[in-house]
Amino acid sequence: MRWFRWVAFGWLACQAGVALAQSVSFKDPTGDDDGPGTYVYPTDAVYAPGSFDLTGFSVEVKGSDAVFTVEFRTRIGDPWDSKSWSPPGNGFSLQFVQVYIDQDHKSGSGFRDALPGINARFRPESAWEKVVLISPQGRQRLESEVATKAGPLKTGVVIPKSVRVQGRSLVATVPLKDLGGAPAGWGYGVLVQSNEGYPSAKDLLTRKVNEIAGAHRFGGGSDWDCDPHVIDLLVAPGKGGADEVKTQHEALKYQCDPANPEGSPLVEIPMIYP
């Protein structure tokens, strides 16, 4: 029976090793929930300080699922009572996280445009194959919005089978089969936005960033769609250092051509690779 114990030990060790290899964890500095460094929160009291300040992100494989955990600076509330929405929401109201995944890390392979409403692209070497939507909206609403607004990008959209609040974190569970397999050297682009239940016709449930903040609109950006509607962004090396604030600000730095604002180039976002 001794050989059996050794085989069992070896098998468990291999499994643990595989799980560790498939698990990734990153930190993000606090206080950088200002996009390119100028964005401010909407003025309504529900947008509590730190609500969009990403502080951590991890992916862990559990059985046949991948569990995405996104941590924020403050406790996640539900000021708009998402459980009473039709269809019912997921127990929070404000945050909307889009996790873009570059599965092959090949330049030009995959999509470069972010989903409508983000006003950004990914760098050629970080084109994405999948995007996981961690939203307070129920599956039915998400499916409808994606079908209507995402165009060709909808083939890469993944809606988690469950999203729940855990203190300051959002925990989304995604079947590995929806991702096309287990994580292996994938790159991640984690974008923090705000859930907008009444979005503009072209925006996929995202809240706008304007020049001047409104009750329910971020400020510090542009009234044109040349500014990235990204409030916080996970950047390399993902250790939460102060240098990452500067890296984020530079990554999201945009230019609006006053003569042709709609023709201004969109910012190109980098991904983070473990």
Add this chain to the structure above:
Amino acid sequence: MASLRHRALEVCCAVLLVGGAGPARADLVNFDLAGRIYTKYLYRNNDRQGLVSYGNPFWTDNISGDNGVGTEFELKVFGRVSKYVSAYARLQSRFGELWQDWWENGDLNPTGANTSGESLGMNHASYIKLRGTWVRLQIPTPSWWTHTLTWGSSDLGMFNPWTIGKVRYIDRDNGKGIFLNGIVKQGLVSYDLAMIAMPKLWVGPWWSTGIGDPMLSNPFWSRDWAYGARLTVAPDWGSFTLISTLTNDVEVDRTDPDAVGSAYATCQDDLGNPIVGCQKDHAVDTFSRFWNSVTTLEVQADPLSWLSLNGLVVLSMQGIDPKLTADGVQLNQGVSPVVFRSTYGDAFRSADDWAFRLRGEFQTDFGLGVKVEYFHIGQHVNAIFGARREADVLLTEGFIEGGQLPTLNLANEFIDFDEAFVESCIGWHGATVVPSYATSFSGGSLEVTGEGTVLTYNQNAQNRDVDRVYPDFLHSDGFTDTDLYDYANTTDRGRDPRSVFRRNQDRLTGIGVLQVRTTFDAYKGVELALKGKYLWDRDWRSHLTTQDDYLGQQLQVRARLAMGLADGLRGEVGVQYDHWWEKGRKGTLLTDEAGRRVLSVIGYNDDRTRKWKAFLGLTYEYEGLKLGYRLEFLDKYQWRRPVDENQHWLVVRSKATMEVAW
């Protein structure tokens, strides 16, 4: 002439080109229009016609009813006047016109004969009304310290349900005032100052700021304002929020000879003698008819990722002038949104005007969580301008599922049969524990939530004055049936959700809830939810006799299966069973004037209620079109013999909605 026209066209084009050469901005920002059309079908196997299951609380109003189809339209206009100034207006049609109305507008019928159908009046007209406007100035200040000044509409969401509550969705633009909001350093410090025009139809005694009060011949509402201030300091580990509000209903001095309807208009007494000191000066004095002030201090601490603590202290006071308002408790059968006495004198002598709430949340990484809450809400706490529904201040599910609010001014009207009721929690004192567990497994996920609550009541007292001071809302006994509610209680639906005072009360309640929700990855997603609830409610009522003692037990079991049927299409089916055992449910206890001796005991029969409810729901979204449908079958039997006849309901009802917004 042809050359002249050509020349004029050139000039016009030149002017347009020059005039249009200003700074470029996106049209959607400068002038943004948003529209919405909403249609509702309501059908039930009865003969009530109307578009809202529970409409105006006056049951004779024919806006409410269970059969009909109607449509509303709204148009929102957002404008960007300049870099720092923006504006908004909402036009919306009045809801209540049935499609069968065609051109008719209403049922005003002054002559008694109405051969033209319902052409007069406006209560069934889809007239367009200006529902709200605001103009907003972003005061140019450094970006780390922003100020916004708003004139006009607000949903009042900057305060909290205990003070000035966020108004319900259908009222979201009706509240108007002047609002200053300041934010320092991304919310490290933020504040609001507000001066709000009080709604003349619900904030105050007699549900008004004077209208309908028999004491007033000339209700004066145009100078009634509420004031609010909020200060929040939010360091990284939590926040402190201090809110203080005051509602002030002003009326004219009826003894002032200049006032309309003055008792001394001629400055002479009943015998014709001049009144000393009485002199007209073309100025009218005013006094406060009713004021209510609520102050809250809330501390939120999140010291660790797995731990959250919250503490709330509330002080609520009111002043009422019996010379300017009649006693609604005495004259309106105990139906009044205020206790008829000034309470500010007791504020620092007893806990009646105070509320305390302590809440802790513990959450582990592996899905196990526990929420615990202790609460004490004084019996005189009353937020007259607090949240009326669509909010919840306690963890417990309570007696009904819709939420608990610290006000007698609840709004369980203008809702449909599928919407939850709210109940008043004034005077509640107890604790709640809510454990939960969430996990995922191969092919699905699981959530289990429980609740255990023990409740006692700060109103527990003997021989309380419910004739002149404390409103009992006529119906203080028995579990409330929100499935088959009727405002006049003509079908014995139980306690009014606002009824928190009783002449004799010595009450204790226990609540236990277990909910299991599991999802499966099959097809478009399958969800199975189970709920069980047990409620134990004991009231020894009068200590003079045991014949009026009450024991209510409620058992509720519900199963619901929901699944995606196709892209955008989701359906659900479910069944719910309720059984209530109520000993000594309702009756009359007559005592002597001092309340020391029982003269007679009438009623207090043992009742039993059984309800079966089956329901089916469908929702569909396609290209911006949203459709919804709910069908319910309800079978209720209430055993009341020998005091009253038994009752039976067999109800089939449905609601369908269609909505598009652009």
